Amino acid sequence: MLPVASDPTVGVKVGFTPLIKADRLAKRLGIRELWIKNDTVNYPTLSFKDRVVSVALSRARELGFTTVACASTGNLANSVAANAASAGLKSYVFIPSDLEQGKIVNSLVYGANVIAIKGHYDEVNRLCAEIAGKFGWAFVNVNMRPYYAEGSKSMGYEIAEQLGWQIPQHTVVPMASGSLLTKIHKSFQELTKLGLVSESAYKVHGAQATGCSPISVAQKAGLDFFKPVKPNTIAKSLSIGTPADGFYALRVMKETGAACDDVTDDEIREGIKLLAEYEGIFTETAGGVTVGVAKKLIAAGKIPANDSAVLCITGNGLKTLDAVVGHVGNTREIKPSLREFETLLANENLSTVTT
Amino acid sequence: MLPVASDPTVGVKVGFTPLIKADRLAKRLGIRELWIKNDTVNYPTLSFKDRVVSVALSRARELGFTTVACASTGNLANSVAANAASAGLKSYVFIPSDLEQGKIVNSLVYGANVIAIKGHYDEVNRLCAEIAGKFGWAFVNVNMRPYYAEGSKSMGYEIAEQLGWQIPQHTVVPMASGSLLTKIHKSFQELTKLGLVSESAYKVHGAQATGCSPISVAQKAGLDFFKPVKPNTIAKSLSIGTPADGFYALRVMKETGAACDDVTDDEIREGIKLLAEYEGIFTETAGGVTVGVAKKLIAAGKIPANDSAVLCITGNGLKTLDAVVGHVGNTREIKPSLREFETLLANENLSTVTT
Numbered sequence: 001m002l003p004v005a006s007d008p009t010v011g012v013k014v015g016f017t018p019l020i021k022a023d024r025l026a027k028r029l030g031i032r033e034l035w036i037k038n039d040t041v042n043y044p045t046l047s048f049k050d051r052v053v054s055v056a057l058s059r060a061r062e063l064g065f066t067t068v069a070c071a072s073t074g075n076l077a078n079s080v081a082a083n084a085a086s087a088g089l090k091s092y093v094f095i096p097s098d099l100e101q102g103k104i105v106n107s108l109v110y111g112a113n114v115i116a117i118k119g120h121y122d123e124v125n126r127l128c129a130e131i132a133g134k135f136g137w138a139f140v141n142v143n144m145r146p147y148y149a150e151g152s153k154s155m156g157y158e159i160a161e162q163l164g165w166q167i168p169q170h171t172v173v174p175m176a177s178g179s180l181l182t183k184i185h186k187s188f189q190e191l192t193k194l195g196l197v198s199e200s201a202y203k204v205h206g207a208q209a210t211g212c213s214p215i216s217v218a219q220k221a222g223l224d225f226f227k228p229v230k231p232n233t234i235a236k237s238l239s240i241g242t243p244a245d246g247f248y249a250l251r252v253m254k255e256t257g258a259a260c261d262d263v264t265d266d267e268i269r270e271g272i273k274l275l276a277e278y279e280g281i282f283t284e285t286a287g288g289v290t291v292g293v294a295k296k297l298i299a300a301g302k303i304p305a306n307d308s309a310v311l312c313i314t315g316n317g318l319k320t321l322d323a324v325v326g327h328v329g330n331t332r333e334i335k336p337s338l339r340e341f342e343t344l345l346a347n348e349n350l351s352t353v354t355t
Numbered sequence: 356m357l358p359v360a361s362d363p364t365v366g367v368k369v370g371f372t373p374l375i376k377a378d379r380l381a382k383r384l385g386i387r388e389l390w391i392k393n394d395t396v397n398y399p400t401l402s403f404k405d406r407v408v409s410v411a412l413s414r415a416r417e418l419g420f421t422t423v424a425c426a427s428t429g430n431l432a433n434s435v436a437a438n439a440a441s442a443g444l445k446s447y448v449f450i451p452s453d454l455e456q457g458k459i460v461n462s463l464v465y466g467a468n469v470i471a472i473k474g475h476y477d478e479v480n481r482l483c484a485e486i487a488g489k490f491g492w493a494f495v496n497v498n499m500r501p502y503y504a505e506g507s508k509s510m511g512y513e514i515a516e517q518l519g520w521q522i523p524q525h526t527v528v529p530m531a532s533g534s535l536l537t538k539i540h541k542s543f544q545e546l547t548k549l550g551l552v553s554e555s556a557y558k559v560h561g562a563q564a565t566g567c568s569p570i571s572v573a574q575k576a577g578l579d580f581f582k583p584v585k586p587n588t589i590a591k592s593l594s595i596g597t598p599a600d601g602f603y604a605l606r607v608m609k610e611t612g613a614a615c616d617d618v619t620d621d622e623i624r625e626g627i628k629l630l631a632e633y634e635g636i637f638t639e640t641a642g643g644v645t646v647g648v649a650k651k652l653i654a655a656g657k658i659p660a661n662d663s664a665v666l667c668i669t670g671n672g673l674k675t676l677d678a679v680v681g682h683v684g685n686t687r688e689i690k691p692s693l694r695e696f697e698t699l700l701a702n703e704n705l706s707t708v709t710t
Contacts, residue, residue: 013373018398020368024443041396043373044635046673086635088379097688102457105676108683111632115696116686123691130693277466280399280441318401318673321460328463331471333452336478338485341470 001190002154003147004058010087011054013043015154019162019310025278025291029298033308035168036275037159040283040316045082045106047075047237047284047315048155048180053083053140055151060138066090067137071128073121073176073237074103075284075315080140081112092137094124099236102319120231122242149245152180156187159310160197167191167202170309172294174286175206175215176238178249180312185252203258205303206249207293209233209285210262215246219253219260226250234265234323235285237315259302263292269327271295272317282317290314356545357509358502359413365442366409368398370509374517374665380633380646384653388663390523391630392514395638395671400437400461402430402592402639402670403510403535408438408495410506415493421445422492426483428476428531428592429458430639430670435495436467447492449479454591457674475586477597504600507535511542514665515552522546522557525664527649529641530561530570531593533604535667540607558613560658561604562648564588564640565617570601574608574615581605589620589678590640592670614657618647624682626650627672637672645669 002008018038026034039048053076060068069092070080077093084091093107097116107114117124125142132139140148160167167188173181185204191197208216211233218226226246231239243249253260263271271291275281283291290311297303317324332348334340357363373393381389394403408431415423424447425435432448439446448462452471462469472479480497487494495503515522522543528536540559546552563571566588573581581601586594598604608615618626626646630636638646645666652658672679687703689695 013375018368024441038399041398041401043396044393045637046396046401046671082631082635082637084635085632086379095686097686101680102673102676104686105680105683106637106673108686109628109631109637109672109679110635111628111684114684114686115699116688117691118688119691127691127693127696131696134693273464273466276437276464277440280437280439280465282400282437282461282464316401316673317464318457318461318671321457324464325456325460328460329466329469331450331452331459331463331469333471333473336472336474336482338482338489341482341486344470 002055003150004055005062008054008058009061010057011050011083014050014054015042016158017042019159020279022279025274028274028278029295030305031298031303031309032306035310036279036281037155037310037312038281039314040281040287045078046319047079048152049075049079051154052148052151053079056140056144056148057083057087057089059147060144061087065138067092068140069093069128069137070140071121071125071142073239074099074319075237076141077107077114078103081107081110084112085110094128096121096124100320100322102321106319121240149179149183152183153187155312156184157191160188160191165197167197167200168310169307170203170205170303171312172205172207172290172297172309173312174238174290174314175208175249176240176243178215178243178245181206182245182248182252185256203256204252205258205297206253206260207290208262209235209238209268209289210264212239212241213262214241215243215249216260216262219250224250235268235289237284237286238289259297261293261296263289263296267292269324272324273328275313281313283313284315284317284320285323286315287313357410358505359410360417363409363413364416365412366405366438369405369409370397371513372397374514375634377634380629383629383633384650385660386653386658386664387661390665391634391636392510392665392667393636394669395636395642400433401674402434403507404430404434406509407503407506408434411495411499411503412438412442412444414502415499416442420493422447423495424448424483424492425495426476426480426497428594429454429674430592431496432462432469433458436462436465439467440465449483451476451479455675455677457676461674476595504534504538507538508542510667511539512546515543515546520552522552522555523665524662525558525560525658526667527560527562527645527652527664528667529593529645529669530563530604531595531598533570533598533600536561537600537603537607540611558611559607560613560652561608561615562645563617564590564593564623564644565619567594567596568617569596570598570604571615571617574605579605590623590644592639592641593644614652616648616651618644618651622647624679627679628683630668636668638668639670639672639675640678641670642668
């Protein structure tokens, strides 16, 4: 069901990340049943991009490429760099120059050539289209895009399998290019056609950051097309102002009767904290977007309180530390003295409950 | 085989991390067969500490505790904070105040009370012993230590199972307190006694940072005891100058005829880069210690070139970014222009191989 000729040879440990029953967060958000599809621990680079890269690089090898590349907002670069390294392929990754340090170091360390472009992702992407046409490299999301995009389907296959071979009533998916949302829909359609799950109504809802919300703005206005924007949000992995699959994402949401919304930077941070404090899962900003939008959709009744929903959490919080530093409280610093600790507790009215 | 009365209720997704056949790194280090036990993707906080915390907190709940705590060099604090959050337990984590920012934020985000102590880990540990005696909290590595320590055994059980139920000839283990090394040995002993693996000779080698090498120094001098030191190394997660299980680790190495060595900060960074460039795995400094020491032991023939070895990689590189920033090369910054990219390639003699 994935477009490779034989078994994948790159990224064979990718996927089958945990699906967590999130009872504490469900109660907090006011919904009967909630699940977290947790790609924060995906292999090897802690984001859903490991899925698409496994397929694209396995296929690139089959086609005889020895140099691989990508245009990326960070996570994709990490995954191409790591998977190319373990496969012995040469790699070039192209990123906007203002990315989070964690994502830059996490590409350099694998020995990738990291090219930082002074411009937005959309400019990076256009440059890569030119380079791909000229150099004959396997750009995973340009000339290899048809293979690459199909890799996202594994997230949907796994969700259905982990729910006991059924499609969730609601799935909330973050949108950058919009590709992931369309491929999760496609995966559910394929499983249904194959008879692996029973046919059932389902909705695939889209989530964006308000600072880069071309798809969400269009959906809420009832439009079939979006207007490109200049991104300005802490959710840099979702900062694509001209989403390649935006048109198709809008169509999927319309077809499944799904909703769409967007959240501010403060709501993104709140989403990150909710998931951490209630489920012990630390997500990057994109996950904060997903949680924040889910909260809004539940509150608005667009995801009914008596239904069941899956949130797609696509990357690890250690990748976007900059976005939360200063917003998660502070340490309390003391000398190594019992008296100082007791004073601290007393001053802050912290409990010393003995169990 | 773990000291909980019923099935663990905290951290049920912990463990069974991938065991990777590292053919590229094996060739580079000059050994026939090499495996990486990869806890950089452990659930939920990307280090082997999730194993010990799952056992300690599950047992703490059975005993009726509602507040949990720990003394930590970082990874343990992350894991206690995350697992306590998902279990609805209150947590206090005590750390040296000079820890990496990633590890501090990654405790705060879960809502833990993070107490930063102006002093070394050994001072943090002594303070926690005093607090544990007075407050009746479940300190996972103080009053809960007997339960906690047993949790490390799962790493050994899994290695043997993933190798097809056999014990590796050589296992290289990083040492902070020395506990992990002793418990991997114990896990192999238990599997042998139970008949789950055939009895076979094996060695469990210890790895330390030269800047905090009390156990390594003692082992190399043929001593049964160590002399406490003041740590000074980038491997902060291994910076325990008075290792609680150092005596027992020395005994295990003696009994199994194992070797021990230590590596400098530069060698640690080189170890991190080797693992990233050859296997696409980004480890924290402790993993750099393990790879660096393995390299030395192979070169010295203490791990013979025709044997098979497993390296225990215990934490993720995103947790210790500070240690590698500036040592992994740089990005090349250009404008979004094909001409600028071609000039860059020409100036740097980078290849534009067409496949």
